[in-house]
Amino acid sequence: MPKSGSVLLLSGGIDSAVCLALEVKAGRRVIPLFFDYAQPQLTTELARAEALCEYFCIESPRQIPLPPLGHNNFDYPMRNLIFISLAANMAFRYDVGKVITGIRDSIYLDTSYLFIHIASGLTATFTNDGIEVRHPIFWLDKQQVIRKAKHLGIPFDLTYSCIRASSPCGECPSCKERKKANV
Numbered sequence: 001m002p003k004s005g006s007v008l009l010l011s012g013g014i015d016s017a018v019c020l021a022l023e024v025k026a027g028r029r030v031i032p033l034f035f036d037y038a039q040p041q042l043t044t045e046l047a048r049a050e051a052l053c054e055y056f057c058i059e060s061p062r063q064i065p066l067p068p069l070g071h072n073n074f075d076y077p078m079r080n081l082i083f084i085s086l087a088a089n090m091a092f093r094y095d096v097g098k099v100i101t102g103i104r105d106s107i108y109l110d111t112s113y114l115f116i117h118i119a120s121g122l123t124a125t126f127t128n129d130g131i132e133v134r135h136p137i138f139w140l141d142k143q144q145v146i147r148k149a150k151h152l153g154i155p156f157d158l159t160y161s162c163i164r165a166s167s168p169c170g171e172c173p174s175c176k177e178r179k180k181a182n183v
């Protein structure tokens with residue numbers, strides 16, 4: 001019988017908030033994970049991730065401290081593979097069958113289709129129970145994600161997107177996306 005529940009990568013952004021809401025509203029168990037990798041926006045991201053869990057009445061995110069992953073201003077080589085590997089380890093230990101990420105198709109190497117195909121294949125093949133990695137919003141663009149977030153009733157003030165600072169810089173791609181979408 002397939003195992004139910006998931007370990008979900010929660011950054012406090014709109015993408016991972018949508019993934020969280022989809023699981024909670026479907027009545028499935030979620031174990032949220034938050035990674036501290038010395039990102040400049042750490043304190044606000046963590047506060048929003050905690051607020052989202054409280055809003056959806058689930059346990060607080062489990063915080064995973066990592067060494068700093070940044071390299072040359074906001075480049076985080078292999079970040080998503082590190083996150084998925086640790087989440088798969090946790091999914092195995094907590095006896096849930098899935099890892100869920102809010103990765104969407106974009107210009108970064110570790111958000112490409114090739115990356116998720118290989119990362120999902122590795123995880124399914126090299127865990128004893130075949131931990132499944134799901135990327136439910138991979139093919140959605142930001143406007144579609146925002147529409148979904150509104151439909152799911154996610155309060156945007158409980159999410160945070162800036163990738164440069166703990167208060168919105170207004171200039172990074174994530175801040176610009178939010179401004180364009182008026183959220």
Ligand SMILES: [Zn+2]
Binds near residue numbers: 163164169172175176
């Ligand atoms: Zn910003």
